[in-house]
Amino acid sequence: ADMSIDVQSAWPLTLPASGQNAQHFADTINEISGGALEVDLYGAGKLVPPLQIFDAVQQGTLDAGYTSPLYVAGRFPAVQLFGGVPFGPDAIDYIGWIYNGGGLEIWREIYEAQGVVTVPCGVMDAEAGGWYTFEIDSPEAMEGKKIRFAGLAGEVMKKMGASIVLLAGGDIYPNLERGVIDGTEFSMPAIDVAMGFEKVADYYYLPGWHQPAAFNELIINKRKWDSMTEAQQGQIEEVCKATNIWSLTSTAPGNAAAIAQFEEAGTEIKTFPPEVLAAFEEANDEVMAEQAEADETFARVLESLNSYRASVETWSAHKE
Amino acid sequence: MFSSLTRFIDRVAELTGKAGSFVLPLLVVTILLNVILRYVFNIGMIELEELQWHLNALVVMSCLAWAYQTDTHVRVDVLHARMRPRTQALVEVLGVIFLLLPFAGLVSWHAWKIFSFSWALKEGSPMPSGLPARYIIKGVMAAGMSLLALQGVSILIRSLQRLGTAWSEAR
Amino acid sequence: MDALFIFLFFASFMAILFSGYPVAFVLGGVGVLFAALGTLIEPLQIADVAELRMIGFVANRVFDTISSYSLIPMSMFIFMGFMLDRSGVAERLLKSMRGLLGPAPGGLAISVVAIGVVLAASTGIIGASVVLLATIAVPTMFQAGYNRSVSLGIVGATGCLGILIPPSIMLVVMGDQLRIPVGDLFMGAIVPGAGLALLFILFIVATAVIAPHAMPRYQREGGRLPPMKALAEFTGALFAPLALVLAVLGSIVAGIASPTEAAGIGAAGATLLAALNGKLNRDAFKQVCYDTGRTSAFLYMLIFGASCFSVVLRGYGGDETIEAALRALPLGPHGVLAFIIFIVFLLGFFLDWMEIVLIVAPLVMPILTSFGFDPVWVAILLAICLQTSFLTPPVGMALFYLRSSVPGASITEVYKGALPFVLMQVAALITVALFPQLALWLPSVAGR
Ligand code: NA
Ligand code: NA
Numbered sequence: 001a002d003m004s005i006d007v008q009s010a011w012p013l014t015l016p017a018s019g020q021n022a023q024h025f026a027d028t029i030n031e032i033s034g035g036a037l038e039v040d041l042y043g044a045g046k047l048v049p050p051l052q053i054f055d056a057v058q059q060g061t062l063d064a065g066y067t068s069p070l071y072v073a074g075r076f077p078a079v080q081l082f083g084g085v086p087f088g089p090d091a092i093d094y095i096g097w098i099y100n101g102g103g104l105e106i107w108r109e110i111y112e113a114q115g116v117v118t119v120p121c122g123v124m125d126a127e128a129g130g131w132y133t134f135e136i137d138s139p140e141a142m143e144g145k146k147i148r149f150a151g152l153a154g155e156v157m158k159k160m161g162a163s164i165v166l167l168a169g170g171d172i173y174p175n176l177e178r179g180v181i182d183g184t185e186f187s188m189p190a191i192d193v194a195m196g197f198e199k200v201a202d203y204y205y206l207p208g209w210h211q212p213a214a215f216n217e218l219i220i221n222k223r224k225w226d227s228m229t230e231a232q233q234g235q236i237e238e239v240c241k242a243t244n245i246w247s248l249t250s251t252a253p254g255n256a257a258a259i260a261q262f263e264e265a266g267t268e269i270k271t272f273p274p275e276v277l278a279a280f281e282e283a284n285d286e287v288m289a290e291q292a293e294a295d296e297t298f299a300r301v302l303e304s305l306n307s308y309r310a311s312v313e314t315w316s317a318h319k320e
Numbered sequence: 321m322f323s324s325l326t327r328f329i330d331r332v333a334e335l336t337g338k339a340g341s342f343v344l345p346l347l348v349v350t351i352l353l354n355v356i357l358r359y360v361f362n363i364g365m366i367e368l369e370e371l372q373w374h375l376n377a378l379v380v381m382s383c384l385a386w387a388y389q390t391d392t393h394v395r396v397d398v399l400h401a402r403m404r405p406r407t408q409a410l411v412e413v414l415g416v417i418f419l420l421l422p423f424a425g426l427v428s429w430h431a432w433k434i435f436s437f438s439w440a441l442k443e444g445s446p447m448p449s450g451l452p453a454r455y456i457i458k459g460v461m462a463a464g465m466s467l468l469a470l471q472g473v474s475i476l477i478r479s480l481q482r483l484g485t486a487w488s489e490a491r
Numbered sequence: 492m493d494a495l496f497i498f499l500f501f502a503s504f505m506a507i508l509f510s511g512y513p514v515a516f517v518l519g520g521v522g523v524l525f526a527a528l529g530t531l532i533e534p535l536q537i538a539d540v541a542e543l544r545m546i547g548f549v550a551n552r553v554f555d556t557i558s559s560y561s562l563i564p565m566s567m568f569i570f571m572g573f574m575l576d577r578s579g580v581a582e583r584l585l586k587s588m589r590g591l592l593g594p595a596p597g598g599l600a601i602s603v604v605a606i607g608v609v610l611a612a613s614t615g616i617i618g619a620s621v622v623l624l625a626t627i628a629v630p631t632m633f634q635a636g637y638n639r640s641v642s643l644g645i646v647g648a649t650g651c652l653g654i655l656i657p658p659s660i661m662l663v664v665m666g667d668q669l670r671i672p673v674g675d676l677f678m679g680a681i682v683p684g685a686g687l688a689l690l691f692i693l694f695i696v697a698t699a700v701i702a703p704h705a706m707p708r709y710q711r712e713g714g715r716l717p718p719m720k721a722l723a724e725f726t727g728a729l730f731a732p733l734a735l736v737l738a739v740l741g742s743i744v745a746g747i748a749s750p751t752e753a754a755g756i757g758a759a760g761a762t763l764l765a766a767l768n769g770k771l772n773r774d775a776f777k778q779v780c781y782d783t784g785r786t787s788a789f790l791y792m793l794i795f796g797a798s799c800f801s802v803v804l805r806g807y808g809g810d811e812t813i814e815a816a817l818r819a820l821p822l823g824p825h826g827v828l829a830f831i832i833f834i835v836f837l838l839g840f841f842l843d844w845m846e847i848v849l850i851v852a853p854l855v856m857p858i859l860t861s862f863g864f865d866p867v868w869v870a871i872l873l874a875i876c877l878q879t880s881f882l883t884p885p886v887g888m889a890l891f892y893l894r895s896s897v898p899g900a901s902i903t904e905v906y907k908g909a910l911p912f913v914l915m916q917v918a919a920l921i922t923v924a925l926f927p928q929l930a931l932w933l934p935s936v937a938g939r
Binding site for chain 3: 337340342344345347348351352354359369379381382384386387390392394396397399400412414415420422423426434458461490
């Protein structure tokens with residue numbers, strides 16, 4: 001090939017949505033580029049631990065990584081708004097903001113000083129609202145409960161009176177089973193199904209207010225990116241856009257099948273009562289305000305997102 | 321001159337290691353506190369959970385060099401135990417030059433780069449209510465690795481001296 | 492060509508290992524050297540090679556390792572072990588058990604196994620346990636006229652139970668590397684570990700009956716204690732350590748605490764125990780901290796070194812080559828499993844558990860789970876197999892510890908004594924392989 005890039009995914013390549021998106025991206029590039037561009041894809045942790053992908057790409061030891069902006073929230077708090085926003089836009093509006101509403105420009109700007117280029121690659125459909133061993137029938141239900149919840153939504157849960165517990169993926173099941181935690185958010189049904197949570201939690205809440213949609217990203221070392229021709233760069237950008245569609249459509253059947261499987265296993269599939277959602281949303285507004293207060297860039301990104309949402313609101317509201 | 325250098329390195333590594341070891345009781349207390357807060361008062365704190373691995377990292381990285389100095393790093397000593405002191409010194413010389421220094425040196429170099437990047441960004445925990453200043457631990461990683469490399473230099477000098485003495489005695 | 496470089500890589504590592512330079516540095520150093528070699532020959536395009544820039548990944552991995560929450564129990568269990576060794580608990584137990592069982596055939600040996608089990612259930616490392624058992628039990632056994640080899644074998648094998656019977660740092664590291672909940676591994680190891688101890692006791696009883704001269708009855712100075720008094724003394728000595736074991740293992744099994752929390756509680760409990768026994772002075776406390784710090788550092792250093800080795804191996808296409816080779820074996824899933832276990836057993840002669848867990852286990856685990864085997868069961872099989880590596884020469888840590896803590900013990904003598912126990916461990920391995928429920932039953936019912 002004229003140009004080859006090593007890409008490491010933050011997820012196992014067989015994982016529905018995120019992992020399979022990486023595989024889809026690599027396969028498509030290798031198929032359509034006619035040898036002009038070759039992607040060598042590595043699975044989770046093969047070279048670098050998932051949380052260190054950004055560092056390795058920044059240093060240039062790794063050409064590119066397929067990962068989530070949430071993983072670098074400690075370095076750039078503002079990019080959490082690209083990795084899923086509680087009570088945020090759905091996939092269509094999110095895509096609209098990123099490509100047409102100025103989202104991508106700010107996102108690129110944030111990484112630019114670090115010598116990293118981001119290409120949004122594979123938007124994720126809504127997550128589930130999580131697994132719980134108790135019923136959430138009032139805003140007070142979260143009080144005193146131990147919950148595993150990440151990121152901004154975790155802060156929301158804290159405001160609702162829950163204790164937030166930090167657990168690695170593999171430790172969630174046993175801790176839920178033994179009552180160390182009372183609930184957890186994880187991912188979408190098609191991914192949750194591999195975890196077997198239905199055996200240890202009675203209630204499954206839909207949909208996930210904490211993440212109506214989320215972007216994953218392909219991050220590329222800037223020197224590597226600049227060494228590519230415009231045609232090669234264009235292929236990457238367009239295949240990533242195609243991956244967005246593939247991501248949204250490839251998970252729908254799996255999600256539906258997973259929910260049916262949970263129901264069969266005796267799980268109660270529930271939706272959050274309106275007054276609970278209202279309380280969550282109020283807490284979320286506080287969290288967002290606090291984060292915007294603490295970080296200038298966060299405020300800027302939030303402002304951009306909100307003004308885009310306002311500009312399409314009349315139409316978005318009518319679609320539902 | 322070399323002797324005072326090795327004495328200095330050894331002293332620094334020893335003091336760092338001993339100081340790092342005393343973080344262990346702190347770690348025990350942190351875990352107990354976390355358990356008590358969670359089970360008795362129903363308070364879960366991400367800060368405390370993160371503090372646990374921060375403290376643990378501090379113990380490990382500060383003891384790396386001292387462990388080499390005190391010969392705690394495990395060896396396959398089937399042949400080593402039967403070697404003459406001169407041969408053992410030779411193993412140490414070659415080992416430091418061809419194995420330890422390339423490894424600890426390169427990893428330190430990358431670790432310092434990672435630290436400076438983290439420092440420039442004032443990196444904190446990816447969890448909003450986690451601990452700030454994650455760059456400190458990245459600095460601890462780089463410093464611990466570098467100290468190990470330095471300890472290697474000290475052992476290299478001492479082993480060369482022992483080799484020299486053995487040679488002149490052999491004549 | 493690829494296979495040639497992979498072979499050279501492993502062969503260089505093994506050869507340099509025997510120079511006696513610290514294993515962790517050999518792992519890391521050979522990795523860097525081969526990455527440099529790869530950078531040199533890369534332009535020739537004769538094979539997949541690793542490159543020097545990949546060492547950057549090692550720094551990323553080192554950070555990931557020291558920031559791993561799931562490895563914290565390692566330092567805490569080590570702390571607990573060193574503290575218990577100083578607490579005087581084992582000495583008191585041995586003294587009281589001698590009084591109780593000494594006069595029975597093989598009674599002294601059975602006491603050693605029983606104390607070994609208690610120690611094993613309260614510590615995660617073997618070094619200190621083997622040394623402790625060797626110091627307090629071997630002189631008594633020699634005095635009582637026990638066969639030297641037999642005594643050394645019993646002490647060595649019993650001391651090694653600590654790495655299988657939870658808490659165990661080996662299982663902590665396995666859980667971390669293989670992404671299996673440590674709690675499940677702990678529970679999976681309880682039945683095989685206890686079974687192994689039982690097997691040891693049966694062997695002792697059989698030996699005492701068949702060859703009484705190898706295990707004469709123990710005569711207490713000043714005559715026999717009345718049985719009731721001996722029993723009371725024993726109960727008193729057993730109470731504290733048993734409470735600690737229950738607190739640590741019980742809280743994990745019952746689902747009250749995470750392994751890290753249980754380990755922290757255990758470390759605090761052992762400190763309390765030492766204080767109650769009047770053994771905790773400033774020097775002792777300092778020494779426990781120092782020993783724990785250095786032991787943790789050397790274990791983590793092995794992880795760092797192995798991490799470098801693994802990344803470079805991956806650069807040379809080692810993962811795919813080895814996986815392809817294993818899949819090409821005309822053996823079927825169970826045959827491949829047996830083959831891998833056999834290879835691990837052989838590797839155990841030359842390597843210690845840590846190198847095998849860090850390098851081999853992540854290579855073979857995905858293949859075995861893709862056959863549909865339960866990861867917990869496979870991990871426990873590997874664990875039993877690895878426990879054997881402590882006792883197999885030329886590189887067996889238990890053998891080294893024994894030789895260094897029993898004056899005048901020769902390595903041949905030690906190994907002769909250990910041999911029957913190695914055979915028993917192989918028997919236990921085969922049994923768990925044939926009856927997976929032995930490992931899987933407890934994890935499946937615990938905490939419900
Ligand atoms: Na143990
Ligand atoms: Na061995």
